Amino acid sequence: MAEEQVKKQENTEFEKTYIDENIQSDKDGRFKSFLKKFLKRKTAVAGLIIIFLLVIIAIIGPYVTPYDYTEYDYANTLAGPSAKHWFGTDNYGRDILSRMLVGTRLTLGVALSSVVVGAALGSILGLLAGYYGGIIEMLVMRSSDVLFSFPDILLAIAIVAILGPGIINVFIAVMVFTVPSFARIMRSSTLAVKNSLYVEVAQSLGCNDFRLLFVHIFPGTIQSLIVNFTMRIGSAIMAAASLSFLGFGANVSEPEWGAMLSQGRSYLGIASHMVYFPGLIIFITVLAFNLFGDGLRDTLDPKIK
């Protein structure tokens, strides 16, 4: 008994000194080469910059608006872009720029939080499925297949139809359809990493399952996870905006981009700026996340030099 304990301690020490240190010492170099490769991809860098700007707007947006986003002016409705109202005014005479600044937090918030939560849930399920196999794998993968059989947006509409409209329910809907894609990716990566040599070593050294899963296997799968994560944010923004556009999402009075787009749709013929700016920002945001995700994937792929 005592002997075993000592052995285990030795093992852990060995792990720490050799394996961890090896990774650690390697990390700086790897990050540098990653950065070098990434910076070469101009579109990806542009995407990153836009994302960075959007996040800043999301944080400070509500405090820098030129007007109160609910302030109406019935004498000045549907006015086009001008020096006073850069993005024009909507059908109630509200300043579109102010509404979009406030709406950034709302739109990005829903998309980001739903993907973060969905990714966390999906990754854990995928890890467990890939590592343990058997009944867990079957349960997780088959239920993912069921969810996969519906197109994303249809699934989201179905969920919102059951739960009722509202921004929280959009969050839940987007989260639910995010889970299976992460579960599937994580499972396959886990299967690949599980059989690699360093995992076998760690296992033979007596690591427990938890440590094995989250310290050894998880870092090995993170590449594919990150790429999927950034790509998913793009589609989450689209989904959330689509739901709001269809009237399932944000309340009509909220400045969510999709809701603004929906509101402007009926004025397309006479005041195209009402759809132009929200549409453009959704387009740019999704594009930015996709370009960034693309670049990230290419950079992390060892097959592409």
Place this chain on the structure above:
Amino acid sequence: MPQKGEKMKKKIALILTAMLTVSLAGCGGGNDKSSESKKDDTGKKAVSNVKSPDNDMVIAVQTDATHLDPHVSSNGNSNLVTNSMYETLLAFDENLEIQPLLAESWEMSEDGLSYTFKLREGVKFHDGEPFNAEAVVANWQRGKEDESLRLASSIKSWVNVTADSEYEVTITLDEPNNTFINKVTQVRMVSPKAIKEKGSDGLAKESAGTGPFKLADRVDGGYTKVVPNEDYWGEKSTLDSLTFQVVPEDGARIAMLQTGEADIIYPVPPIQVEKVENDKSVEVVNLNGLTYRYVTLNQNYKLDDGRQPLKDVKVRQAMNYAFDSKAYCEVVFQGYAKEPTSLFSEAVPYYSEQTPYSLDLEKAKSLMKEAGYEDGFPIDLWVDNTTLEMQGAEFVKQQLAEINIEVNVLPMESTTIADMTSAPENETEVEMWYVNWSPGSYDADGCMRSILHTEKFPPAGYNTAFYSNAEFDAALDKALVTTDEKEITESYAKAQEIAWEECPWMFLGCDNAIIGQKAYVTGVKYLPGGSLIVTNAGLNH
């Protein structure tokens, strides 16, 4: 591989740039907005000489007729379609005057209890049966026997109908009723043989009326096509066919009118009017609306602390003073609406003008203060989840925010709302309901009773304000059984005055009915509220 990728990216960049340029160009036209009033009457402009390419008229409407049996359905579009095939004893003309149709003349007895109609001779139903007094009796009997028919409510007060001779029929009422004549315009005559042998299902496939058109073809939810009736008693239609096409999407309807695929479209959304007006081949018909918009205020609404703000007439009045109906008409209906000056449209007889609750925030605030609600209260507002309705509800929310009333707009499916608002008083969850009402038979009673009379608390009617005023009820009831014109006018005026003062609703406005038609359309007559008379419709070709 990487090289190919580079090329692809360059291509994508090019496409994106092109898209940006195009959309930026499109943006330039955004700020032209005509401000002069374009409100009344038909669009007048140089009419082009374009002729119709064919002799088939197409009318594009928003929703389908619910049933082609004219005794079953009652909604506006069902009436529009069935009116082309079925006729009534009397009918409204475009000035809302009652005109004889299948009856040539009529007389009321002195006690106001019976009406004798002299019928038109030589009229035949589509199935060859003659139209006579017996046919009128058979139609009445159908309504008596089947309570579920819409017809049943139109003939509810008819105690007896007797055929005095082949072309003379007398209708007896249980008590005098000043809306009787209005209701007669809703009773469409169907061949007695068809009623007996075919029933509703048969009538959906084959028409059996006396009207100028016969049913040719129908696809549920798609279109209804009718062709001229060769044996029509009046002037026969010159058209080859007439099709009522269902086109729910606003933009698609507009496009159909512009390309000539449709000859008439109804309705034209207010924001599209300008666009259509620029088209020389199109005329815009702007009719006085019958659709009266209001927000019901459930007087039983309780706050968490047990107070009932809407019980206080001052709060209800304050809400009306805080509401800028002028801006409402401009913002939501682009000016194609009228500010409310009573409980219903001025197009309806017995309308009596009231002093409008013009926007007066100071007064609204002081009323709220007097009532002890200067800090306002939260409240839910139910609304149909269609674009126009939600825009209106949003507007109400903005206005009430000025007096600290915090409105939570809850858009819902129309069927869900219909369900939830039919709950009885002790169960209902309705607080405020953004809704509209339009009377089918153009009578003042129909404009008020179902939505304000105490006997019409849900589920019996739509009085979701749970407004109950004995004096108001008495005035309505009295008017109904009176035959003296002056007394009727006074009674209805009193009813309007009482309810206007008490504000069971927020009075919003009365939007116009806007119809678009090709310049080569002739002979179509329009009634306030958007009904069409197609008897003499023609195409200049």
